[in-house]
Amino acid sequence: MERRRQARGERRMAEILDAAADAFAELGYEKASTNAIAARAGISPGSLYQFFPSKEAVARALADRFVADMTTAHASAFGGADVAEMDLGELLDRVVDPLVAFNLANPGFKALFARPDMPSALAESSQPIQAAMLGQVEAILGARTPGLAPADRARSARVLVRIFQAMTPLVTAAAEEERPAEIAELKRVLGGYLTSLSG
Amino acid sequence: MERRRQARGERRMAEILDAAADAFAELGYEKASTNAIAARAGISPGSLYQFFPSKEAVARALADRFVADMTTAHASAFGGADVAEMDLGELLDRVVDPLVAFNLANPGFKALFARPDMPSALAESSQPIQAAMLGQVEAILGARTPGLAPADRARSARVLVRIFQAMTPLVTAAAEEERPAEIAELKRVLGGYLTSLSG
DNA sequence: TTCAAACGCGAGCGATTGCTCGCAAAAATC
DNA sequence: GATTTTTGCGAGCAATCGCTCGCGTTTGAA
Numbered sequence A, B: 001m002e003r004r005r006q007a008r009g010e011r012r013m014a015e016i017l018d019a020a021a022d023a024f025a026e027l028g029y030e031k032a033s034t035n036a037i038a039a040r041a042g043i044s045p046g047s048l049y050q051f052f053p054s055k056e057a058v059a060r061a062l063a064d065r066f067v068a069d070m071t072t073a074h075a076s077a078f079g080g081a082d083v084a085e086m087d088l089g090e091l092l093d094r095v096v097d098p099l100v101a102f103n104l105a106n107p108g109f110k111a112l113f114a115r116p117d118m119p120s121a122l123a124e125s126s127q128p129i130q131a132a133m134l135g136q137v138e139a140i141l142g143a144r145t146p147g148l149a150p151a152d153r154a155r156s157a158r159v160l161v162r163i164f165q166a167m168t169p170l171v172t173a174a175a176e177e178e179r180p181a182e183i184a185e186l187k188r189v190l191g192g193y194l195t196s197l198s199g
Numbered sequence C: 001t002t003c004a005a006a007c008g009c010g011a012g013c014g015a016t017t018g019c020t021c022g023c024a025a026a027a028a029t030c
Numbered sequence D: 001g002a003t004t005t006t007t008g009c010g011a012g013c014a015a016t017c018g019c020t021c022g023c024g025t026t027t028g029a030a
Helices: A009-026 A034-039 A044-052 A055-075 A088-105 A110-112 A120-144 A150-173 A178-197 B008-027 B034-040 B045-051 B057-076 B088-105 B107-111 B121-144 B150-173 B176-198
Strands: none
Touching: A009 A034, A009 A110, A034 A044, A034 A055, A044 B150, A055 A088, A055 A110, A055 A120, A088 A110, A088 A120, A088 A150, A088 A178, A088 B121, A110 A120, A110 A150, A110 B150, A120 A150, A120 A178, A150 A178, A150 B150, A150 B176, A178 B008, A178 B150, A178 B176, B008 B034, B008 B045, B008 B057, B008 B107, B034 B045, B034 B057, B045 B107, B057 B121, B088 B107, B088 B121, B088 B150, B088 B176, B107 B121, B107 B150, B121 B150, B121 B176
């Protein structure tokens, strides 16, 4: 049931997603009420529901936008590079640095992504993000550790994504002068695990 | 303002904590309403508030009980053993296996512990658990990597605890036949990180 | 046996939630 | 200019939340 949107409406939808990202970042998913999101967007609660049928739909649309932005960032970090032959340190830099930058630039991202215990409604909303991350990591693993059985590769991808999810808050929450050290720790954990997979 | 408790009352308090652990495990902290906890304990909402002044107080008391149980489990796993000279594999077995068993036996534990984005009320409640874990890990790090500066040691302890928090749900959620493989992955991550600290 | 304190109940309060509805203004279509 | 559709509003509904309160029952001490 698509409805015809005016240009004004499309702009409003983007503003609502901006407001939702803000609210999710500051209050968390549950405490960010739809009325609060509408207020931040400068509109009434009723207007929000002209564009999104439910709070979950807002989260899903925001997650889709995150995935799109993240995918282009990931592609630009790997334009034509050979993942299989790359030095481990360089690989980690190319993967981790843009993702950390993305998390710093989009504070609302982690509210939809870095949550081990998602409510079922939110889990469905953030599934595209999870799937996108897992797919990219599995592709890298396939290129670098061809000997790994598919089941093991899938498990290792889940482990790597999980580690990144868990440690990102440590990085973003750290004071700016502590951040490089925390990023180094994150790379050390990921690198140590990857090394133990190959050796 | 302590009030005098009858033996019946003490038993009720333990029952309420059992019910709260159940509810937290099944529904998560926020969705586990005080009325639902009371119902699971077989008492009325009013009776619950005879023993605990607030939902947060219930969580805090439950966290305290978890810390006590965990501390004795940890002590019994290390009775007089020499952490500094121990083989890395044995160290990981001694630390990880009891903790995994504790998590499997106490499903409510992770709702209070394994949450990167705690609401401020819950953060205060689970702080004793965090502090207990950090202290034990820092003690082990101090014995095994004496060259590490205090700030680095504290950071590494935070990293190790965080990794464990993040990967525990992978272990407990896995089907029983997959569990050994997931536990092995957990130890591999922790071991890889510890090795990279010493080397 | 008496009596204050502890235990127990459950309707319901005040606040908040996600969301709806009736209606008006603006824009697109004819 | 007439009509339809989209945009916009904000009071407020039904449900849920943490928690209270009035009142009755049980318990232990004197």
